[in-house]
Amino acid sequence: MTVISYNVWFSSMAQEDRYKKIISILLDRHPHVACFQEVIQPFVELVCANKQIQDDYYVTEHPNNLYCRNRRNYGEMMLISRALPRPKSVQFTEFDNSGQGRRFLCAEWEKTTNLPTIGTVHLESLNHFSERHNQLKTISKVLAPFRHALFMGDFNFCAYKDYGYDDGREGEEKKKTENDLHFENAIPGFEDVWSLLPHDDEDKGYTFDSSLNKNIKVKAHDAPGGGEAQEVWRIDRIAQKKLNKTEKEDGEGEGRWEVQEMEVIGRE
Incomplete structure (x- = not known):
């Protein structure tokens, strides 16, 4: 697939x-x-x-x-x-905390198809760490019943670094990147697909890159970095559900969907 x-x-x-x-x-x-x-x-x-x-x-x-x-x-x-096969259902889940009208769209198939449940999302933009965190928690709950599941989209936080503005975090939360806090606490049952696969050392998988996309206005108020000299971020992501401990111990991972390769498209 x-x-x-x-x-x-x-x-x-x-x-x-x-x-x-x-x-x-x-x-x-x-x-x-x-x-x-x-x-x-x-x-x-x-x-x-x-x-x-x-x-x-x-x-x-x-x-x-x-x-x-x-x-x-x-x-x-x-x-x-x-x-x-035609999906069993395709439906939105509302986010209670979104001030930007964000929702989670998810497609589910009958279990007999053995197809993964697939979702897509555009998480809250700009300096809304807590909103993104709670939205990811909602996604985790929606996908909890499914053995095979992945979701993808514009996550609005980078895999490698934080934006340069105040997002409301304090104390211990400021010692970790937003990426680590989300994957550890909001979606601990999921993993970032890009990080699991081999890539050239120079290819960081940037999907928001002002060196390639001249439509990106460096230092613009609506760009992630705002004050950055160059806008390079990996904010468009795919996350897949991990094997749980029991599946690993019992060998029940067999027959499970696994990502084979991943690339950034639209660079030309």
Whole structure:
């Protein structure tokens, strides 16, 4: 199974050209599941107007529905290959603490298919550590019943370093990175897929990189670093459920889905 996660960026800057390129990448790679964030109506319209996509995928969104009624709002969307069994359910889970309308979208299949449960999310932006932490706790609860599960999207915190602004943490919490605090305390049953796989030493998996993407405004108020001389962050992530202790001891990990390889796309 191949999956893709992509924040399509709701900005009007070169919007149609960017969206068409993303669709081209999708059709070229033809993943089994594609998860998109910051989806607005123009992107949905292009996706739904594409005959090949309609022939090949179940699409969880359609024009004038949900977030897409208002161009100022955005949300998540999944494309699920028709080559897979039809999902048992595809549904949103609300985050009680979001001031930015964030939700968790999750697709579940019948157990007999042995397919992993897959979710996508765009966690709270900017200096909202506690909101992201609680949102991850909610995701962990939603995925708790499933043996095979992964979720992906724009996590809005970097794997390697913290943003340069005050996010409300105090005392002992400031001694660890936001990344470590979340994986240790909010989603301890999950692991960061990129960190599990071999990569070239120079490839840190940056998905937000001003040296490659000239649309990123260095030191802009809406960029993660704000005051950074160069914006380089790995904030778009995939997390998979770990084998628990009993599964490891009993050898029940056999037949479990395992990630074989991972790469950053859209760099061209």
